[in-house]
Amino acid sequence: MQSWLVMPDEVEPKILEWQERYPALVHVDHVQQYCGLKAYAVTISDKSVPDAEKKKHIFSQPHAHEPAPTAACMNVMNQLLERRGLDGNPTQLAVDALLSKTLLSFIADGNPDGRSRSPERYWDGTKWSNEEFWKWMRGIDAETGEAFKRVDRWSTREDHPKRIGIVYEQINEHEYVEPNRSWESSFFRLIHMLLDRHEYDQLLDLHQTEFVNSPSNCMVILPVLQDELPPEIRESNAAWAEEIVAAWATAGGHPRPEPRPLSYKGQQREYFVQRWGHIYRRLSKLTSEVQNNNVATPPLEQRRLTEIAIRVSAERLLR
Numbered sequence: 001m002q003s004w005l006v007m008p009d010e011v012e013p014k015i016l017e018w019q020e021r022y023p024a025l026v027h028v029d030h031v032q033q034y035c036g037l038k039a040y041a042v043t044i045s046d047k048s049v050p051d052a053e054k055k056k057h058i059f060s061q062p063h064a065h066e067p068a069p070t071a072a073c074m075n076v077m078n079q080l081l082e083r084r085g086l087d088g089n090p091t092q093l094a095v096d097a098l099l100s101k102t103l104l105s106f107i108a109d110g111n112p113d114g115r116s117r118s119p120e121r122y123w124d125g126t127k128w129s130n131e132e133f134w135k136w137m138r139g140i141d142a143e144t145g146e147a148f149k150r151v152d153r154w155s156t157r158e159d160h161p162k163r164i165g166i167v168y169e170q171i172n173e174h175e176y177v178e179p180n181r182s183w184e185s186s187f188f189r190l191i192h193m194l195l196d197r198h199e200y201d202q203l204l205d206l207h208q209t210e211f212v213n214s215p216s217n218c219m220v221i222l223p224v225l226q227d228e229l230p231p232e233i234r235e236s237n238a239a240w241a242e243e244i245v246a247a248w249a250t251a252g253g254h255p256r257p258e259p260r261p262l263s264y265k266g267q268q269r270e271y272f273v274q275r276w277g278h279i280y281r282r283l284s285k286l287t288s289e290v291q292n293n294n295v296a297t298p299p300l301e302q303r304r305l306t307e308i309a310i311r312v313s314a315e316r317l318l319r
């Protein structure tokens, strides 16, 4: 799988190569992680066209145990710049219109620290049970031997997991954060850097989940505050979600038909209200989920379904 770029030592050189070869199209930002690795945001647009005339989109990927969205972002960026996928096949994207009429920012890997500690470049369901997979994700609790807790931040001053989960990012000598749930993560530092610079129209957060006991292998999740958002954002979210679901169904995916708001309760819900609320109220924001760690959805299918969500999201800005 040479076209599958997910590890920091695969992603970083390709981004730096694009920056060097396409200075008229590529802008690169980065933040430094405590571990020494850099997390990147790559913005692609024709710089000769004023930004004010363009629709703007962020595609982001916070979770190290969900590599297909990283592979998808890298493949889509390659299509925008090289007009072919990383496998050499010609692109189906409306490249010229996207470059001149939109500005597309990609955080292909928001946590290279976690990704570099992953034992796998993809999760195809042949090697690890979901229980074992979740112990790679969250880590292993030293007392129970079960998966470690999922919190916004924790410290080795209080907790001593037997294994540190790859979902976490180390931010100083003792502390770790969950990128999607803490503003101190490299992921959120990059998101806030982008939002401070441009008025974005849409943000698609790219995820994977296991779809245990479900006939589906992809779904769109609306913001946890969907029902309380201003009408124009609420309606835009709903229409956009339907378009992604329809495209998946047409392309042979198995989407959950009804997009619903994030169903978390209690503390997990609060994380999203507190960390994402200001973004929900400012622009259209959806989450896509594609099946992970299941033989029903092999890695290249995981990437293809994620790319469909990206394509539909970007091309709707051209209307």
Ligand SMILES: [Zn+2]
Pocket: 063, 066, 206, 207, 208
């Ligand atoms: Zn996720």
